[in-house]
Amino acid sequence: MAMDRRTFLTAAALPCFAARAAESEARFTKEAKFYEKLPYKKIKCKLCPRECVIDDRERGYCGVRENRGGAYYTLVHSRVCAAHIDPIEKKPFFHFAPGTMAFSVATAGCNVNCKMCQNWDISQSRPEQVDSTYFPPERLAAAARQAGCPSIAYTYSEPVVFVEYVLDAAEAGHAAGVKSAVVTGGYIQEDPLKQLCRRVDAIKVDLKGFSEKFYKEVVNGELKPVLNTLATIRKQGVWNEIVYLVIPGLNDSEQEFQGLARWVKSELGPDVPLHFTRFHPEYLLKNLAPTPLPTLERAKAVSDAEGLHYVYIGNVPGHPAESTYCPKCRRAVVERAGYVIRGMHLDQGKCRFCKQPIPGVWGGTSIL
Amino acid sequence: MERHTGTSRRSLLGACLGGALRLVAATPPKSKVVLARDPQLRSPGGSADSARVLKIVDRAMQSLYGADSPVEAWKKVVRPGEVVGLKVNCLSGKGASTSTVLVEAVCERLQQAGIAQNNIVIWDRLNSDLESAGFRVTSRKDRIRAIGNDTSGYDSELAIAGSAGSLISKTLTSVCDAVINLPVLKDHGIVGVTLALKNLFGAIHNPNKYHINGGDPYVADVNTFGPIRRKVRLTICDGITAQYEGGPSYMPQWSWPYNGVIAARDPVALDYTGWQILERKRAEKGMKPLREMKREPLYIARAADEQHRLGTNDPRFIDVVEA
Numbered sequence: 048m049a050m051d052r053r054t055f056l057t058a059a060a061l062p063c064f065a066a067r068a069a070e071s072e073a074r075f076t077k078e079a080k081f082y083e084k085l086p087y088k089k090i091k092c093k094l095c096p097r098e099c100v101i102d103d104r105e106r107g108y109c110g111v112r113e114n115r116g117g118a119y120y121t122l123v124h125s126r127v128c129a130a131h132i133d134p135i136e137k138k139p140f141f142h143f144a145p146g147t148m149a150f151s152v153a154t155a156g157c158n159v160n161c162k163m164c165q166n167w168d169i170s171q172s173r174p175e176q177v178d179s180t181y182f183p184p185e186r187l188a189a190a191a192r193q194a195g196c197p198s199i200a201y202t203y204s205e206p207v208v209f210v211e212y213v214l215d216a217a218e219a220g221h222a223a224g225v226k227s228a229v230v231t232g233g234y235i236q237e238d239p240l241k242q243l244c245r246r247v248d249a250i251k252v253d254l255k256g257f258s259e260k261f262y263k264e265v266v267n268g269e270l271k272p273v274l275n276t277l278a279t280i281r282k283q284g285v286w287n288e289i290v291y292l293v294i295p296g297l298n299d300s301e302q303e304f305q306g307l308a309r310w311v312k313s314e315l316g317p318d319v320p321l322h323f324t325r326f327h328p329e330y331l332l333k334n335l336a337p338t339p340l341p342t343l344e345r346a347k348a349v350s351d352a353e354g355l356h357y358v359y360i361g362n363v364p365g366h367p368a369e370s371t372y373c374p375k376c377r378r379a380v381v382e383r384a385g386y387v388i389r390g391m392h393l394d395q396g397k398c399r400f401c402k403q404p405i406p407g408v409w410g411g412t413s414i415l
Numbered sequence: 416m417e418r419h420t421g422t423s424r425r426s427l428l429g430a431c432l433g434g435a436l437r438l439v440a441a442t443p444p445k446s447k448v449v450l451a452r453d454p455q456l457r458s459p460g461g462s463a464d465s466a467r468v469l470k471i472v473d474r475a476m477q478s479l480y481g482a483d484s485p486v487e488a489w490k491k492v493v494r495p496g497e498v499v500g501l502k503v504n505c506l507s508g509k510g511a512s513t514s515t516v517l518v519e520a521v522c523e524r525l526q527q528a529g530i531a532q533n534n535i536v537i538w539d540r541l542n543s544d545l546e547s548a549g550f551r552v553t554s555r556k557d558r559i560r561a562i563g564n565d566t567s568g569y570d571s572e573l574a575i576a577g578s579a580g581s582l583i584s585k586t587l588t589s590v591c592d593a594v595i596n597l598p599v600l601k602d603h604g605i606v607g608v609t610l611a612l613k614n615l616f617g618a619i620h621n622p623n624k625y626h627i628n629g630g631d632p633y634v635a636d637v638n639t640f641g642p643i644r645r646k647v648r649l650t651i652c653d654g655i656t657a658q659y660e661g662g663p664s665y666m667p668q669w670s671w672p673y674n675g676v677i678a679a680r681d682p683v684a685l686d687y688t689g690w691q692i693l694e695r696k697r698a699e700k701g702m703k704p705l706r707e708m709k710r711e712p713l714y715i716a717r718a719a720d721e722q723h724r725l726g727t728n729d730p731r732f733i734d735v736v737e738a
Contacts, residue, residue: 172620
């Protein structure tokens with residue numbers, strides 16, 4: 048029987064597309080690093096504290112790792128669904144290469160499900176549900192360098208779920224003279240975290256609340272492993288900053304602010320930057336109002352009173368608490384307005400006015 | 416002046432109606448769950464005989480809808496001109512997926528009930544899952560379609576209910592007017608059992624997020640998404656081969672020939688009934704009940720609660736009928 052043109056084209060094109068799709072899938076698929084084989088072709092994921100036990104052909108909670116015949120694979124190696132050049136202050140990192148741009152990338156997937164997620168369209172999706180491009184580590188490092196970015200930031204979704212890519216890209220980056228900065232919820236097991244710490248230059252942890260109740264009900268995770276992560280990062284000597292998104296009525300009590308500040312001071316020391324940022328209604332919390340400014344200022348006041356040296360207010364452009372102040376002479380050493388640096392008064396990582404060392408990674412100088 | 420306290424027309428009616436309402440509240444209509452089985456369902460080779468499968472589906476449908484003929488029963492479910500989706504469960508490949516013979520039987524009767532073959536859509540999450548279960552993926556509109564959500568895509572609008580927020584398959588929201596749910600009678604290693612309610616996880620883009628806490632309350636929440644609640648009209652659970660342990664993957668050592676189907680309009684009543692069948696089989700095989708394994712399917716009770724009202728899990732209000 049003769050084929051009409053449309054039938055012929057369809058018949059011819061379909062296998063071609065299918066083959067191309069399979070080939071394209073294979074580029075992103077690599078055996079995962081952290082898992083354990085179980086009987087009946089099941090596996091146990093050892094990447095995050097969830098420890099998903101996964102049947103053959105199934106995926107874990109993150110949606111980006113799949114059991115194929117009893118072996119576990121990441122489906123998002125080099126599978127970048129978001130790439131932007133952002134000020135490093137947007138992450139936010141305030142003590143890590145201020146005033147520079149970060150080549151920022153993400154893949155699909157996340158190992159928690161925060162009700163306030165502002166990037167849920169990628170973080171809560173599977174890799175095949177979002178448009179992605181193939182961006183292998185060497186090409187990523189070269190692109191960052193070409194764009195004049197001294198760092199790559201792994202951000203927007205959750206780098207923990209694409210940790211194999213981060214490890215490879217960080218290595219490629221260092222070979223090209225580009226640093227790596229990770230923006231994470233910190234819900235990760237100790238072994239992969241230590242491997243990450245050996246490769247990257249800075250880690251910002253989104254500490255989403257300071258109670259197990261909040262983590263259970265709003266984050267779908269646990270607080271304790273995240274606190275362990277912060278302590279481990281500190282011990283490993285990697286530059287670390289903390290962001291706490293203040294959500295009205297959910298994690299904004301005086302006790303939480305105080306408990307947080309005391310914990311940070313006793314376990315991490317007073318020099319870890321702590322950013323209290325303003326919440327905007329997103330995803331499953333569209334019914335809430337943005338954080339009132341007085342709440343953020345109260346959080347900062349409580350933390351200042353507990354003796355933390357670098358407490359910031361974020362998502363409020365122009366607020367004086369965006370700037371860095373010397374804890375000794377109280378003068379502004381990095382003046383910010385939004386993501387813009389208005390003035391730098393540091394000399395080799397020290398306050399230009401009183402010579403007090405200010406911890407951070409400043410240009411070529413690291414003071415930890 | 417003292418207020419007149421005689422019985423007015425309104426209060427008389429109110430009193431009578433109130434009594435009637437109380438009576439109705441005390442005895443809600445029972446949810447019917449039909450079990451249709453045939454010990455001779457399989458040919459000597461072990462595969463299900465398609466003619467016998469058609470017969471058990473017919474018996475189930477006639478009993479469920481009180482109809483004199485199978486086609487009459489199906490006409491109570493769908494109307495000519497409607498696009499009817501068949502939500503199969505194909506994740507586990509052949510063995511623990513919805514059988515092609517069951518789907519063929521449903522397609523045959525749907526067509527006899529006036530649904531054109533190009534208005535029947537067999538669907539699940541992935542084309543590859545459909546193919547591994549024996550369905551030939553095709554989106555041609557001149558025949559029965561079989562298509563995965565990975566091809567049809569998801570709505571861009573986020574559906575939100577309780578703790579769940581998801582994008583819903585366009586096949587369900589935009590293509591189909593009605594959905595017949597065709598799950599499999601089987602165990603699930605995380606949420607206890609996977610039957611009518613759990614099968615609708617195949618309609619959303621992020622099912623991996625909702626297996627925590629044994630799927631509670633997520634399974635119930637997802638089933639209250641508007642399009643799911645409105646369009647799913649009937650469940651026929653495939654129990655030709657059932658599995659009481661090791662699911663959702665196919666584990667032949669824990670499968671048995673139940674040789675039947677379970678049909679109901681109430682997905683909660685069906686899930687409760689199917690769960691009890693699996694528990695009885697576990698007991699017969701000397702296995703611990705799911706509660707002791709810490710995977711009792713609590714989401715079934717959640718689906719019946721005041722917030723969700725998806726059906727009943729109270730055995731007093733479930734009429735289990737053998738057809």
